[in-house]
Amino acid sequence: MSSVSEDYTRSPQEIDPLSWFTGPRLPIVLSVVAAAQAAASIVAHWSEWSIPVLQVVAAILVLSCGLITSTATGPTRPRFGPRRAALVLGIVGLAVILSALGTAGGRLDVEQWWAPIAAALTFASLAPYSSVRQLGAYAAPMLGLVAASAAFAFVPTEQFWRPLGTILIGTGPMIVATIASMVFVHSAVHSMRLAMERPEQTADDTTAAADPDTLARASARVAPFLEQVARAGVVTEADRGLAAYLARRLRSDLVAAADQSWLEQFAAEAGLVVADPSHLADDMNEAQRSALRGLLGVVGESPVVERDSTLIELRAQHDGSTAVALSIDMDLPEGRRLTLLAPYYLTLQTTVENLSWEEGSRLRLRFQLPPN
Numbered sequence: 001m002s003s004v005s006e007d008y009t010r011s012p013q014e015i016d017p018l019s020w021f022t023g024p025r026l027p028i029v030l031s032v033v034a035a036a037q038a039a040a041s042i043v044a045h046w047s048e049w050s051i052p053v054l055q056v057v058a059a060i061l062v063l064s065c066g067l068i069t070s071t072a073t074g075p076t077r078p079r080f081g082p083r084r085a086a087l088v089l090g091i092v093g094l095a096v097i098l099s100a101l102g103t104a105g106g107r108l109d110v111e112q113w114w115a116p117i118a119a120a121l122t123f124a125s126l127a128p129y130s131s132v133r134q135l136g137a138y139a140a141p142m143l144g145l146v147a148a149s150a151a152f153a154f155v156p157t158e159q160f161w162r163p164l165g166t167i168l169i170g171t172g173p174m175i176v177a178t179i180a181s182m183v184f185v186h187s188a189v190h191s192m193r194l195a196m197e198r199p200e201q202t203a204d205d206t207t208a209a210a211d212p213d214t215l216a217r218a219s220a221r222v223a224p225f226l227e228q229v230a231r232a233g234v235v236t237e238a239d240r241g242l243a244a245y246l247a248r249r250l251r252s253d254l255v256a257a258a259d260q261s262w263l264e265q266f267a268a269e270a271g272l273v274v275a276d277p278s279h280l281a282d283d284m285n286e287a288q289r290s291a292l293r294g295l296l297g298v299v300g301e302s303p304v305v306e307r308d309s310t311l312i313e314l315r316a317q318h319d320g321s322t323a324v325a326l327s328i329d330m331d332l333p334e335g336r337r338l339t340l341l342a343p344y345y346l347t348l349q350t351t352v353e354n355l356s357w358e359e360g361s362r363l364r365l366r367f368q369l370p371p372n
Helices: 003-009 024-045 053-071 082-101 115-125 132-154 163-196 202-207 213-234 237-258 262-270 287-300 333-350
Strands: 273-275 312-314 322-328 354-358 362-369
Touching: 003 132, 003 163, 003 262, 024 053, 024 115, 053 082, 053 115, 082 115, 082 132, 132 163, 202 354, 237 312, 262 273, 262 287, 262 312, 333 354
Parallel strands: 273 312
Antiparallel strands: 312 322, 322 362, 354 362
C-alpha cells in the first residue's frame, strides 16, 4: 500500500493509538454534549413538538451511542470497524427518525430542530477510529436519512423557507461534520505517518546480518585449530580430517540458523516457544517485527512470567493473511498487567489488524497480519 493511499485508508487510532483523541472518552464527551443540547431544545420548545415524548426517547438513544462507541474503542478491544459504526449510526439514525415523527405537524421551526446537530456530533465521534474512505461511506446514508427526515417533518408546514432551503438547513450540521471529520482524519493520519515513518530494513541487509551466536560458536571451534596449524607450520592428515569435520559442523550450524525464522531465533534466546512451521514470521515488515519484539521482550524479562509456558503460534489463512495467537502465564492482577503490557500492546496495535486480548489464568492475545 502506498503512503498516499494510507492517508485515506487508515484511521488516526490505527496509526497512533496513544493520542488523547483516539481514546474511548471522546465519544462519551460528544454524546453528553449532544444529549445536553437535545434536552435544552426539548424543554425550551416543549409545547411546539407534536409528540414531545418521542423527543425524549430519541435523546436517550443519542446518549447510548456514546456509551456503545466508548466501549467498542477500548484499548483491549478489536479495531473499531464498519460493523460497529453501522450499529452506532443505525441507533442515531433511529433517533433522527423518532424526532422527525415527534416534530411533524407541530409548530417548531426547522432552525430549532436538535436532531441534526446530535447526529452530526455522533458522526464526528467516529472520526478518530475511521479512515477517510470509511467516513465517506458512512456519511452518504446518514445525509440521505437526515434530508428525508427534514423533508417529512418540516416541508409540509414550512411557510418561510422553500423545500430545498428547508432540507439544506436540516442537513447543514451533517454536511459540516462530514467535511470537518474527513479533513481532520486525513490531516492527522498524514502528519502522524510522516512523523513516524522510518526506512525499513531491506532484504539484502537482513541476509547480510549473520546470527552472532552462530558466528561466535564457529570462531570458538575454528580459531584454536588455525592457531595450532600456524604454530606447527605443516598440515597433517589428522589436520585435514579435523578441518573437514569443522567445515561440516560450520555448514550444518549455518544451514540450521538460516532455516529458522527471525522469531524462532529471538524466542530461542528469550526462552519462549514458537509454533511457526511455515516461517510466516519472515513475512512481517520491520514495524511489525519491532513491535512484537518489544512485547515479547518485556514478557521474557519479567520475573512474574513463566517464559517456558509462553507460546506464540502463527497460522496461514485462506485470504492470505496470517493469524497470530500469543498465550502468556502471568501471575499479576489485571491492573498491573495493563501497566506492564499497555505501551507495547498499543504499539503493536498500530501495525496489525484485529488485535484483542482475553483475560484469565492465561493472558491470550490474538491479531492478524494482512496479506503481503
